[in-house]
Amino acid sequence: MKIESFKLERYFAEYEFSTKYLLSSSDCDGYSLEYILNCADTNELKLWHELKFGYTDSAGSLFLREAISAQYQNISENDVLVMSPGEANFILMNVVLNEGDEVICTGPAYQSLYQIAKDLGCNIKFWYPASGTTYFYDTSDLKRLITKRTKLLIINFPHNPTGFIPSESELNEIINIARINNILLFSDEMYHQLVHDRNSNIPSVCDLYENSVSLWGMAKSFGLAGLRLGWIATKRHDLIEKIVSFKDYLTICNNAAGEVLSYIALKHKEKFIEPNIEKIVRNKHIFMNFVNHNSDLLEFSETKAGSTALVKLKIHCSAYKYSEKLVKETGIMLVPSEMFEYGDKHVRIGFGRENFPEILNVWQKLINDQCY
Ligand SMILES: Cc1ncc(COP(=O)(O)O)c(C=O)c1O
Structure with a gap:
């Protein structure tokens, strides 16, 4: 059996370990071995x-x-x-x-x-x-x-x-x-x-x-x-x-x-799932504010579950082009909807990372500087 390449995973392979900011990951920050063992009983x-x-x-x-x-x-x-x-x-x-x-x-x-x-x-x-x-x-x-x-x-x-x-x-x-x-x-x-x-x-x-x-x-x-x-x-x-x-x-x-x-x-x-939910919800609210400030660029409706959202970009170019430009100029990695074979005007946002607010600040600076 011959298998088509996995677009999303190949895209991650290009940037996940070489770029500075991951704004599209579906996983939350990984817990440490020390954290796991500290939870364990005798x-x-x-x-x-x-x-x-x-x-x-x-x-x-x-x-x-x-x-x-x-x-x-x-x-x-x-x-x-x-x-x-x-x-x-x-x-x-x-x-x-x-x-x-x-x-x-x-x-x-x-x-x-x-x-x-x-x-x-x-x-x-x-x-x-x-x-x-x-x-x-x-x-x-x-x-x-x-x-x-x-x-x-x-x-x-x-x-x-x-x-x-x-x-x-x-x-x-x-x-x-x-x-x-x-x-x-x-x-x-x-x-x-x-x-x-x-x-x-x-x-x-x-x-x-x-x-x-x-x-x-x-x-x-x-x-x-x-x-x-x-x-x-x-x-x-x-x-x-x-x-x-x-x-x-x-x-x-x-x-x-x-x-x-x-x-x-x-x-x-609960020691694993609850902190993840808290982080996701905190980041989601920060993102809602970000969208309000940048409504010329972004369209988003509040999500109720999971760690990701599919957000519409109000752009003339493709989401892929926008994402490539963003990652090259700022180190912020977004996953464009082309990786999901779902048109070319959306990007996935991942809410599960601790440095989410910092990443949005970097993105905001670019938006302010370049009037995307
Ligand atoms: C919907 C869905 N199913 C399965 C997987 C695969 O999970 P794992 O990375 O643990 O293999 C993923 C990973 O992103 C996913 O989003």
Whole structure:
């Protein structure tokens, strides 16, 4: 199988470690090893200090799968498979899909959510949000996309990049649509629980629908992207068997240190997720002020979830050109919407970094100096 290059990741590869300011990252600042170990109790510290670097259980070590299953209402340790999120996505598509299958995916999307299916020869249809500054995924649009040939529906809420989250009743409606049409639902929940107001939290799809697979991991909600660890949770044990056996050709098993550190983070979840939410909300409000000051250039409607927003630029050139100029003149990296194959007039903003206010000051200076 030949795969198209991953536009967003290639764009990051160009600037992420060479430029000064990252204004488009979807992850929050990474926590330090010291921070993680300071959260640990005596037993967890023992696990860390006695850790041996042999192979680990392919499915994920039992202590970790138990801690993961405790995050859900109806999921047991046997319904969980641990692997990196990208690997989970890649394998799932490979074991579920065949050439010619029809797949519906929320768009704009993190590219791997649809690209692997596309390169397997599937017919991809995007479920786009209603147009306007406020993003809203209308279930009547979803209904119109479904046909008898639809095999897989892929959703991603909280959504990267728009920051949209459905209400619980809207989520139930999506599930009903999938259930009535006997469609497997793959729910990328990488930003699960990153909701700006705690009351907007929604359940995980795997707790509500037997024909679904939910994906979550350490990178976004927990601020531990460098652990490279995530998992799927599903009642579909036929899929678990196929996925774990495909994994034998990739990583085989998970990294031992990442498993223990993820376990500690899960056991002290609030110490990881809460500071991230506080930072995101603080930065979002600073950004709203920035937009008010620069309404000739920017259009933004407040987001309710996730760590990112998709912001409209009122410019004549393309978002790509604008971003290239900005990064070259100021060192500020923005992701233009071309990387999401979503027109050329938007950029993604990431709210999860401590130096966010400083970056906006640098951008403001350029706007003042150059009258963009
Ligand atoms: C929606 C979505 N799914 C999956 C991933 C992959 O997560 P990870 O970096 O942990 O592999 C990302 C990363 O940006 C993402 O935004």
